[in-house]
Amino acid sequence: MEQMQWFLMGVLFTLSVFGLAWLSVIVKLQWYVWGGLITGVLLILFGIGWAGASFMEGISQSGAMALIFFCSPGIVMIILLWRYLIAPEFEKQTR
Numbered sequence: 559m560e561q562m563q564w565f566l567m568g569v570l571f572t573l574s575v576f577g578l579a580w581l582s583v584i585v586k587l588q589w590y591v592w593g594g595l596i597t598g599v600l601l602i603l604f605g606i607g608w609a610g611a612s613f614m615e616g617i618s619q620s621g622a623m624a625l626i627f628f629c630s631p632g633i634v635m636i637i638l639l640w641r642y643l644i645a646p647e648f649e650k651q652t653r
Contacts, residue, residue, distance in 0.1 A: 559614065560614060563607075563610045563611075563614070567603065567606065567607055567610075570603060570606070571603060574599045574603070578592075578595060578596070578599070581595075581644075584648070584651075584652070585644065585647050585648050585651050585652075586647070586651065587643070587644065587647060588643075591639055591643050591644065594635055594636075594639045594643075595636060595639060597632075597635065598631075598632040598633070598635040598636040598639070599632065599636070600632075601628050601629065601631055601632030601635070602628070602629050602632035602633060602636075604624075604628050605624045605625055605627070605628030605629035605630075605632065606625075606629065608620070608621070608624035608628065609621035609622070609624040609625045609629075612624060
């Protein structure tokens with residue numbers, strides 16, 4: 559089961575890298591937007607990895623806290639970056 563978790567983490571990481579690479583081809587963004595996107599993706603992956611390992615060890619409170627304290631800020635960061643910095647640039651450059 560543990561090998562499947564880490565395999566799926568690798569798949570998620572690869573998909574996120576391909577998604578960011580696709581975005582870099584489509585739209586030109588500032589360096590701080592890229593830093594925020596990469597930080598958000600890494601926070602989400604870190605939280606999922608921590609939670610999965612904690613659940614496998616039988617410490618479910620630690621896993622839940624990892625999802626709250628790591629994944630939530632990553633998701634919020636990506637949503638806010640998309641809404642206020644990426645979407646307007648995407649609209650400008652794809653017209």
